[in-house]
Amino acid sequence: MTNDTAPAIDVAHLTKRYDDVLAVDDISFTVRMGELFAFVGPNGAGKTTTVEIIDTIRRPTSGTVRLLGMDVTKRKHDILPRIGVLPQGFTSFDRITVAETIQYYSRLFSRRNTDVQGLIRLVNLEDKSEEQFQNLSGGLKQRLGIAVALVNDPEVVFLDEPTTGLDPRARREVWEVLLGLKKKGKTVFITTHYMEEAELLADTVAIIAKGRIIAMGSPEEIIQANAKYLVLTLKCADETALEIVRTMGFEPVQDDHRNITVNVAHSSDVRKILNALTDAEASFLTLDVRNPSLEAVFLELTRRSVTGQPS
Amino acid sequence: MSPDVIGANLVVSLKSFYREKSAVFFMIAFPIILILVFGTIFMNQDDVSFELHVQDLDQTTSSAQLVKTLELDGRFKIAQVDPAIDATRYAKDKQVNLVLVIPTGYQRALVQRLGLVGGVPSAAFRNSNASVAVTYIYDASSSSVSQKMQILQSALGAVNQGMSGEPPFIRSAETSILAKKFRFIEFFVPGIIAMSVMTSSLSGAVNMNAELRQKGVIRKLSTTPITHSDWVLSNILYQVILAVMSATAILLVSYAVFNVSLRIDAWLPAFIVLEVFAFAGIGMILTRVAKEAESAMAGANAIMYPMMFLSGSFFPLEMMPGFLQKIARILPLYYGNEGLRAAMVFADNMTALRCSAIIGVFAAVVFVVGIMTTKWEEGK
Numbered sequence: 001m002t003n004d005t006a007p008a009i010d011v012a013h014l015t016k017r018y019d020d021v022l023a024v025d026d027i028s029f030t031v032r033m034g035e036l037f038a039f040v041g042p043n044g045a046g047k048t049t050t051v052e053i054i055d056t057i058r059r060p061t062s063g064t065v066r067l068l069g070m071d072v073t074k075r076k077h078d079i080l081p082r083i084g085v086l087p088q089g090f091t092s093f094d095r096i097t098v099a100e101t102i103q104y105y106s107r108l109f110s111r112r113n114t115d116v117q118g119l120i121r122l123v124n125l126e127d128k129s130e131e132q133f134q135n136l137s138g139g140l141k142q143r144l145g146i147a148v149a150l151v152n153d154p155e156v157v158f159l160d161e162p163t164t165g166l167d168p169r170a171r172r173e174v175w176e177v178l179l180g181l182k183k184k185g186k187t188v189f190i191t192t193h194y195m196e197e198a199e200l201l202a203d204t205v206a207i208i209a210k211g212r213i214i215a216m217g218s219p220e221e222i223i224q225a226n227a228k229y230l231v232l233t234l235k236c237a238d239e240t241a242l243e244i245v246r247t248m249g250f251e252p253v254q255d256d257h258r259n260i261t262v263n264v265a266h267s268s269d270v271r272k273i274l275n276a277l278t279d280a281e282a283s284f285l286t287l288d289v290r291n292p293s294l295e296a297v298f299l300e301l302t303r304r305s306v307t308g309q310p311s
Numbered sequence: 312m313s314p315d316v317i318g319a320n321l322v323v324s325l326k327s328f329y330r331e332k333s334a335v336f337f338m339i340a341f342p343i344i345l346i347l348v349f350g351t352i353f354m355n356q357d358d359v360s361f362e363l364h365v366q367d368l369d370q371t372t373s374s375a376q377l378v379k380t381l382e383l384d385g386r387f388k389i390a391q392v393d394p395a396i397d398a399t400r401y402a403k404d405k406q407v408n409l410v411l412v413i414p415t416g417y418q419r420a421l422v423q424r425l426g427l428v429g430g431v432p433s434a435a436f437r438n439s440n441a442s443v444a445v446t447y448i449y450d451a452s453s454s455s456v457s458q459k460m461q462i463l464q465s466a467l468g469a470v471n472q473g474m475s476g477e478p479p480f481i482r483s484a485e486t487s488i489l490a491k492k493f494r495f496i497e498f499f500v501p502g503i504i505a506m507s508v509m510t511s512s513l514s515g516a517v518n519m520n521a522e523l524r525q526k527g528v529i530r531k532l533s534t535t536p537i538t539h540s541d542w543v544l545s546n547i548l549y550q551v552i553l554a555v556m557s558a559t560a561i562l563l564v565s566y567a568v569f570n571v572s573l574r575i576d577a578w579l580p581a582f583i584v585l586e587v588f589a590f591a592g593i594g595m596i597l598t599r600v601a602k603e604a605e606s607a608m609a610g611a612n613a614i615m616y617p618m619m620f621l622s623g624s625f626f627p628l629e630m631m632p633g634f635l636q637k638i639a640r641i642l643p644l645y646y647g648n649e650g651l652r653a654a655m656v657f658a659d660n661m662t663a664l665r666c667s668a669i670i671g672v673f674a675a676v677v678f679v680v681g682i683m684t685t686k687w688e689e690g691k
Contacts, residue, residue, distance in 0.1 A: 057533055077536070085534035091527045093323055095330040100323070107319035108535040132330070148531075 006069050008033045008156050008187040009054060014063035016049050023049040025211035026063070031204070036178065036188040038202035040195060042302060046211040047191040048088050048160055054189070055085045055158040068155065081109060084154035088161050088191075090145030094134035098125050098144055101133060102151060109152040119147040124173055138165040146177060156187040163197060175201060195295035205294065209302045219294050227297045229263045232270055233288040236260060240282040245273055263292075312544065316537050320545035321552070328553065338553055339560045342507040346500065346561055349625070350569050353495035361459045364402070364410045366392035371418035377470065378413070384466050398448050408453035409460065412446040424474065493656055496569045501651035502624035504561055504579075508554040508586040509644055510615055515553070516594020517611050519546045520685055521604040529687070539687040543595075550587045558583060578654030578663050585667060586647050589674035593643075595681025618644045646670045 009031035016024040024046045031037040039047050052058040054065055056076045065072045067079050092101050099116055106114035120129050123143040128136060136144065142165055149157055162178070163171040178201055181188050192198055198205045199219045206216040215222045234241055236258050245252045245262055250273070252262040264270055270289055277284065328334050363381065367374045382389045392401055398410045421427075426437030445467070449456050472479055519542075523529050532542065558579065565571040594611060601607040619625070621635060622644035628636050639645045650666030653659040 055534055057530055080534065080536050083534070085531070087527065087530050087534070089527055090531060092531070093327055093528065095327045096323055100326070104319050104323050105535065108316055108532075108537050110313065110315050110536070145531075 005033050007031055007066075008035075008068060009037075009189065010064075010066040011050075011054065012064045014050065014053065014065060015061045016046075016053060016058070017061045022211055024053070024060075027208070027211070027213045028063075029206055029213060029216060031187060031189060033187055034182070034185050035203040036182045036190070036201055038198035038205045039189070039191045039208060040193060040198045040205060040298065041191075041208035042193060045208045047193075047208055050208070051158055051160050051189065051191050052087070055083060056080065057085070057087065081152060082155045084149035084152060084157045086142075086145045086149040086157075086159040086162055088164075090141060090148070092133045092141075092144070092148070095132050097130050097132055098136070099129045101144060102147055105148045106151040111152055114151050119150060122150070122177060123147045124170075139167060139170050142166060143170070143174070146174065150181075154186065156189065157181055159188070159190045161191055161193070163192070163194065171197075195293065195298050199294040207298055207301055214301050214304075215297075220291075223291050223294060223297050226301060227292040229265055229292065230267060230270065231288075231290055231292050231296075232262050232264055232273065233286075233290075234260045234262075234277075234284045235286040236282075236284045238283075240280065241277055241284055244276050244280050244282055248273065248276060312538075313536075313541055316541045317545040317548065320537075320542065321549055324546065324549040325552070328549075338507075338511055339557055342503050342557060342561050343564050345503055346496075346565055347568065349499055350496045350565070353499070361387055361455070361462065362390055363387040363459070363463065364390045364392050364405075364407050366394060366398045366401075366410060366412045368394050368415045369413050369417035370394060373418035373421045374413045377417070380470060381411075381463075381466055384469075386462050386466070398446075402448050402450065406450075408450040408456040409463070410448040411463065412448060414443060414445065417443050493572075494569075496565065497571050497573060497656050498627070498652065499625070500561060500565050500571055500573060501655050502648045504558045505582070505586060505622075505644060505647035505651050506619050506624040507557045507561065508583055509590050509618070509647070511553050511557065512550045512587045512590035513594045513597075513611050513615055514608065515546065515550050516591040516681075517598055517604070517607045519543075520595055520598035521602070521607040524598075525604045533687055539682070539685075542687075543591075543682060547587060547591055550591060551584055554583045554587055555580070573655040574658055576654065578660075578667070579651070581667060582647055582651050582654070582663075582670070585670045585674050586643075588678050589643050589647075589670055592674060592677030592679075592681040595685045596677060599681075599684040618642050621645075623648045643670055643673050646673075 007030040009029075011030070012028050014024055014027050015022070027046075027050065039050060041047050049058065053060050054067060054072060056067075056072050056079060059073060068082055070079050072079060093104075096104065098120065102114070102116045102119055106112075106116070117129075120126055123146050125140065125143055125147070128140060133141065133144070142162065146159065146162060149159065159178070163174050166174060175197070178188055178190070190197075190201070203218060204216065205219050205222055206213050207222070208214070215226060217225065236242065238258075242252055242254055242260055245260065250262045250264065250269075252260045254260050262273070264273070267289075274287070328338075365378050365381070367378060378389055378391075381387050392398060392410060398412050401407065402410045420441045420443040423436075423438040423441035426433045426435065428436055447460060447463070449460065562571075562573070562575070565573075593614065597610045597614075598607045601610050621631075621639050622642045623639060624644065628639055628645075631639070646666040646669045650663050650670065653662035653666060
């Protein structure tokens with residue numbers, strides 16, 4: 001997809017050092033206007049440090065970061081009214097209610113017409129509207145934080161691990177909110193360690209490990225570029241198929257439900273396996289062939305990063 | 312600087328305050344309790360009388376007259392000690408801090424001194440060397456015994472003077488520098504107001520900078536248009552509002568219960584504002600030194616409590632040893648106490664001006680240092 005407009009976020013050779021620790025090591029990337037960008041990586045990889053530099057919470061050691069065309073270290077005052085931020089582990093004033101918290105933050109942006117009830121409905125906190133912050137569960141606090149990040153109708157929204165601590169249903173509700181923001185044309189930048197979340201939501205994913213970006217692109221591009229195999233899954237009634245695949249020189253893995261999973265290099269290997277099973281009259285109930293998941297790719301890439309192998 | 316932002320912060324701060332019952336208690340009820348307790352204790356300070364235990368070993372009309380004289384002095388309530396028992400043992404067992412023992416032979420010595428013959432004094436029979444030694448059995452560890460002994464000595468001195476028959480050489484007259492007689496409670500109230508402003512401002516600054524930062528609230532606020540100046544100024548205004556509420560409550564209770572007579576003018580809000588800046592500045596510096604909220608609050612307590620007692624908030628500086636008085640005079644709360652007393656009790660504008668200037672300079676320095684050393688952004 002070509003895009004002639006300036007990027008929403010432009011990071012060039014960003015480095016952040018804390019004494020002896022190199023938290024972010026010379027990373028560069030851009031985020032297009034209107035896209036949903038996911039920064040994924042294990043804990044301690046540098047995701048939060050990176051996003052906090054971009055959203056002006058921290059200052060870089062070196063490199064440049066431009067947000068909506070403005071240098072984040074020099075134009076913070078012009079940038080802030082146009083962005084919304086959900087920091088990691090959002091917290092607020094303990095004795096202020098949900099509605100009052102949203103009103104307070106909207107006043108900080110000098111916005112008198114914020115649809116407080118609309119934001120409360122957006123994050124499904126209607127029945128907690130008059131509850132004090134300290135009485136909310138972790139997941140509800142997180143949802144309030146998302147609402148607070150939207151009080152100023154921002155062009156770019158930063159959400160640092162927005163679904164951490166949420167139950168599956170709440171997580172899906174947040175996903176719908178994020179996709180809704182994208183449909184409205186907002187640029188959304190999330191950090192997450194949930195690969196499923198990145199694969200489902202993001203237009204572009206950047207995988208970071210030990211402060212360096214080790215892969216970047218759409219989820220499909222990353223998978224295609226880094227996983228040179230297919231995953232064949234067979235649901236079997238007995239052990240016959242397992243033995244046949246094993247004797248063919250593959251390394252199948254069987255789970256507790258007798259599903260066999262085997263990684264194959266080529267689609268022709270799938271045909272070979274199916275032919276062998278057919279010839280042996282071995283039965284199987286279902287068959288599935290797909291590219292590996294982003295999580296599988298991520299695990300492989302980060303393993304290589306830790307052991308120092310090339311990507 | 313945005314009035315809307317400052318107003319939003321004030322609303323949140325005040326709501327947080329009155330929804331936290333312990334904060335309301337310590338802010339308003341605690342100084343009122345101090346006023347009520349100390350005011351009641353020292354309410355009749357001018358009319359205080361001491362209990363004096365007397366063992367009359369002489370058991371004569373003359374010794375009984377001496378005891379009556381001490382009683383009529385008005386400063387002693389006399390308790391008689393049985394002449395048959397050991398006075399020292401009595402003092403230990405009954406935990407009495409002073410026993411006056413009138414010896415056997417008191418009346419005989421008195422007759423000789425006055426030269427009484429048939430009850431009539433005669434110069435021919437007067438023996439000016441006749442004397443009697445009373446004994447003080449006392450507990451040196453008691454804080455009030457020296458005052459009691461001084462009063463007793465003064466009373467016995469008056470008896471000796473009366474016996475000489477001559478008028479005193481040096482007389483004394485009293486002229487008060489004050490237009491009216493003030494009570495201890497009027498001394499105490501300005502000190503409580505100053506102390507209350509200090510505790511509220513210092514702990515408020517620690518909460519603002521350390522606790523909220525540690526929780527992550529400051530991190531979120533730094534992604535909004537609120538500036539550090541807006542944040543600090545709104546918190547200063549909040550502390551001033553709390554201080555005015557506290558001072559108002561203290562004064563209302565003092566007027567209602569003790570009928571205090573204090574002058575309320577522009578000096579009171581002036582000192583409140585100066586103290587808020589001074590102690591908020593100290594609080595900000597503290598949070599730079601002690602990064603954890605718990606250690607910053609411990610540091611605040613380590614500053615507040617000694618300062619309360621050393622600065623003359625609760626009792627006059629003159630009651631303290633000389634070296635502590637010197638220490639007091641370098642503490643900002645001392646000038647808050649002295650300035651408020653000068654303004655509210657003595658109507659002494661010059662002293663109030665001097666004290667306000669000293670606190671003002673101190674406040675300006677610590678406040679600017681505090682602003683410069685506290686961070687709005689996360690680690691550089």
